Amino acid sequence: MKANIEIRKEFPFINQGIIYMDSAATSLKPNCVIDSQSEYYKTMTVNVGRGSSIHNFNTTNIVEKTRNTIAQYLNITDETQVIFTQNSTDSINMVANGWVRQNITSNSNIVITQLEHHSNYVPWIELCKELNIECRIVPLENYEINYSKLIEYINEHTLITAITGMSNITGIETNLEVVTNRCREVGSKIIIDAAQLIVHKRIDIQQLDPDFLVFSAHKLYGPFGLGILYGKKNLLEEMTPVRYGGNMVSYTSNLTNIHYKDIPFRLESGTQNPAAIYSFSSVFNFIKDYDIEETENYIKGLSTYLIHKLKEEGDIIVYSQPGSIISFNIQGVHPHDASQFFDEKNIILRTGNLCASPFFANLEESGVIRVSLGVHNNIEEIDTLLIAIKEIKGFFL
Amino acid sequence: MKANIEIRKEFPFINQGIIYMDSAATSLKPNCVIDSQSEYYKTMTVNVGRGSSIHNFNTTNIVEKTRNTIAQYLNITDETQVIFTQNSTDSINMVANGWVRQNITSNSNIVITQLEHHSNYVPWIELCKELNIECRIVPLENYEINYSKLIEYINEHTLITAITGMSNITGIETNLEVVTNRCREVGSKIIIDAAQLIVHKRIDIQQLDPDFLVFSAHKLYGPFGLGILYGKKNLLEEMTPVRYGGNMVSYTSNLTNIHYKDIPFRLESGTQNPAAIYSFSSVFNFIKDYDIEETENYIKGLSTYLIHKLKEEGDIIVYSQPGSIISFNIQGVHPHDASQFFDEKNIILRTGNLCASPFFANLEESGVIRVSLGVHNNIEEIDTLLIAIKEIKGFFL
Amino acid sequence: MSLYKETLMKHFRNPEHKFELENFSKKQDGVNPSCGDNITLYTKINNSIIEDISYTGNGCAISMASADIMCEVLKNRDNGVNISLDFTSMLNGEDINFTNELEVLNVFKEMQNYPARKSCALLPWKTLTTLLNS
Amino acid sequence: MSLYKETLMKHFRNPEHKFELENFSKKQDGVNPSCGDNITLYTKINNSIIEDISYTGNGCAISMASADIMCEVLKNRDNGVNISLDFTSMLNGEDINFTNELEVLNVFKEMQNYPARKSCALLPWKTLTTLLNS
Numbered sequence A, B: 001m002k003a004n005i006e007i008r009k010e011f012p013f014i015n016q017g018i019i020y021m022d023s024a025a026t027s028l029k030p031n032c033v034i035d036s037q038s039e040y041y042k043t044m045t046v047n048v049g050r051g052s053s054i055h056n057f058n059t060t061n062i063v064e065k066t067r068n069t070i071a072q073y074l075n076i077t078d079e080t081q082v083i084f085t086q087n088s089t090d091s092i093n094m095v096a097n098g099w100v101r102q103n104i105t106s107n108s109n110i111v112i113t114q115l116e117h118h119s120n121y122v123p124w125i126e127l128c129k130e131l132n133i134e135c136r137i138v139p140l141e142n143y144e145i146n147y148s149k150l151i152e153y154i155n156e157h158t159l160i161t162a163i164t165g166m167s168n169i170t171g172i173e174t175n176l177e178v179v180t181n182r183c184r185e186v187g188s189k190i191i192i193d194a195a196q197l198i199v200h201k202r203i204d205i206q207q208l209d210p211d212f213l214v215f216s217a218h219k220l221y222g223p224f225g226l227g228i229l230y231g232k233k234n235l236l237e238e239m240t241p242v243r244y245g246g247n248m249v250s251y252t253s254n255l256t257n258i259h260y261k262d263i264p265f266r267l268e269s270g271t272q273n274p275a276a277i278y279s280f281s282s283v284f285n286f287i288k289d290y291d292i293e294e295t296e297n298y299i300k301g302l303s304t305y306l307i308h309k310l311k312e313e314g315d316i317i318v319y320s321q322p323g324s325i326i327s328f329n330i331q332g333v334h335p336h337d338a339s340q341f342f343d344e345k346n347i348i349l350r351t352g353n354l355c356a357s358p359f360f361a362n363l364e365e366s367g368v369i370r371v372s373l374g375v376h377n378n379i380e381e382i383d384t385l386l387i388a389i390k391e392i393k394g395f396f397l
Numbered sequence C, D: 001m002s003l004y005k006e007t008l009m010k011h012f013r014n015p016e017h018k019f020e021l022e023n024f025s026k027k028q029d030g031v032n033p034s035c036g037d038n039i040t041l042y043t044k045i046n047n048s049i050i051e052d053i054s055y056t057g058n059g060c061a062i063s064m065a066s067a068d069i070m071c072e073v074l075k076n077r078d079n080g081v082n083i084s085l086d087f088t089s090m091l092n093g094e095d096i097n098f099t100n101e102l103e104v105l106n107v108f109k110e111m112q113n114y115p116a117r118k119s120c121a122l123l124p125w126k127t128l129t130t131l132l133n134s
């Protein structure tokens, strides 16, 4: 791993004296990502389409090359299984409305967990309500998924199990093997919300073998406005598009017989964002420099120190284990009151329910203070954070 | 209007010796748009959300300010009626699945025209097929909408009329007054696809008074990945979200009672693209320098000259009238064969069915050569184009 | 922390009106969608005069103190809606100065400089407006 | 225009196989989704030998010439699938040289440099493969 001081230079945002501890909301963007997006607009510009000009061909090629790069990164053999979407939320809703809706029967159930982000929770709740289907919500135990309940809840009637690969509150990784095994056993499909996991673990699709997996570019050093949907080929081919329009049509006959292209194009209607796609492709060069395990160990070191200090401090509830995300509460202080003190030290972190309100259903607290760390953070920044926490305690307690 | 030589400097893409005549596919991006997108990533970065920190508040503010700017530009009194989407295609599908689907009855019909882009055509065709509803396709007459048929087709059973404000093939503006009047008369809702119109005409929502209107930022000098949906307040409030997830949830109770925020947020789930939104806001400064009518007159001058020369040339079918879009065919030459000759002169234009295949249903041709002009084009470029056309004719005929 | 004035902290720490009113005549829930803070207002209204008012709820110091102070100043008044309008205007940057019994509301003037927290201070007042208009 | 060789233009302008075969035994439609070019192939196949082959269709010079040339070289052959594979490889940049009766196919070698047009030249061959495999 490069020296921290070198790494920090790659991220212009923190060179303004900001302490960025909100990587789980969106990761910092390295210069190469920012610059390549501009480069696209300056030197390539044109819309992607299946036109006949060479410029058009070249930009289309950029998109397809990126698709291939992503497939390789995730060890997906067939790149047509990589669909470009808007973000994780979009990807999940596509599966809910484009596949699950079509395949559900009245005695099906859907399994989700209390640990989900709203984006992998609300779509399922609403679909189940609309179709009058049972939605089974696996409860938590000690802020973690209760795996024995999970195994109990997933049964022969489970059409799909929707589960996060890593909680955006606790940062704890899901034991995906247990879940996928159970799903295989009873024939449930599985969709993995890898929005958080993607930046912390090298995902091997062939090994993990999920039916669907989603993530957002913006949480993997990439630009906003770009999401990924991976799916098994036969499932993607079965999917009904949730958006109809340009680019997906192969040809029409008699005005109303519309013939569609094959996947991935059939599921990517409307003008895509080739600038974002090009920019995202540069991420895969960037992360070559950062051995993901080494980076994780570095971050784990920082958070081990932080958690140790928080416990030493006292009056603090910690919901996390050492890892990239550390959520906690200072007893007696509302997270939003604390946030004022972080602001004054130019520390960016997140407070509140973090779009994962089910987590708080059985807790007294309705929110947390979340510190989420990235490769750019260092021990001095943790110390500044700890000073802020001391001040908060001093003021409020 | 600024001198053309000055205007051209604003668009880095054409400073590579490229003749860009594909503005209808996506407009050129001025430096301010490209730079502000980078600026967002370099100095603001953070995700938009309703967090409590000041940084978060500031980025959220950028989004809301842009919403306000757009509302003002379109003369919309209430900015909550401006919804950020992915592109026009996304906006149209939102209306189809979020409002029309919920309000349709078995004797409703939907009216569209043969002039539509696939994005305002296929969603309606497919919805009607799925729900077994009549879809009435207004035919063309002389490459234009047949207005007497249109008036006949729209009747008391018409739930919605979906119509383009300007054809992306002919460039001819729709007489929207006739259409909206007829819709009012019989109580049909109207959705206007302003994807092409937006850059050529200042739209005044209060005067035009449509029920829905959509466009894409990327066709108005803006970035990819951002669309707009305008809707009447009561209709937006009635809309069912097509995507559920983060940001739209107000609070949840008992795990399954989910309370949503008001519009616009209820319809904007998942991480938005604040960089694109910020970048798009700079467009509205940029276009202040370009009186839209003056610009249109300038472009009309170029195309009048072009059409005159094409007719002089002979063996050419022209589908357009003077305006920003000129589509034509060289008789006996397939558009794709022609495209090779334009490539060699570094002229970017579009050939094919332009994602509007219904237009060709009754024609012998299955595609066109489309020249679409912008404020940056000039007479020398038109002359180069004409030389290429002469060469094509010389070679093939 | 200039935001957390002493008066404000006093009301947060030792609230005087944070309980469920007995025999209330009207009740109203309010939520701040930006953070989940919630409040329930209880009022006894007679001839448009707020004879008694209290609240319960969960939220940050700003929202809870704002609720407590609101209850304090509104008791035995009939112009809650107007005060609410003035209070909102003050937070939005207008040069408004409360006097006499309402003077305490001026502690929130500082919120002009903390735009991210305005909605906290406004939550009880918004809830009040809903209650009075319903 | 190095792309539009004389041989190619000859086949485009004066096609010899562009008609519907009488008594064809198998027929196959093909479309190029990237541009709408379409073709219908007609074949008479006997013991895996293509005894006769023709086409009709609508498309650019490249796709139509490619179809005409394909019909010319395939008549009385039984290894259409293999030739199709080689042809595709050549367009994708492999160093393949057709000889004898197949030599004419080398005019398409230039297409390596026109990636946007490859699919035009391939349309008839793809359609053929579908036909032979069905």
Ligand SMILES: Cc1ncc(COP(=O)(O)O)c(C=O)c1O
Pocket (backbone or CB within 6 Å): A246, A270, A271, A272, B024, B025, B087, B088, B089, B090, B117, B119, B120, B164, B166, B167, B168, B193, B195, B196, B216, B355
């Ligand atoms: C008339 C018209 N409608 C809709 C669209 C679709 O726009 P987008 O691809 O940005 O969704 C286009 C352009 O592609 C268009 O020209």
Ligand SMILES: Cc1ncc(COP(=O)(O)O)c(C=O)c1O
Pocket (backbone or CB within 6 Å): A024, A025, A087, A088, A089, A090, A117, A119, A120, A164, A166, A167, A168, A193, A195, A196, A216, A355, B246, B270, B271, B272
């Ligand atoms: C676990 C998890 N799932 C889903 C999402 C939604 O991602 P996006 O907003 O990019 O769609 C997030 C982040 O917001 C997340 O942390």
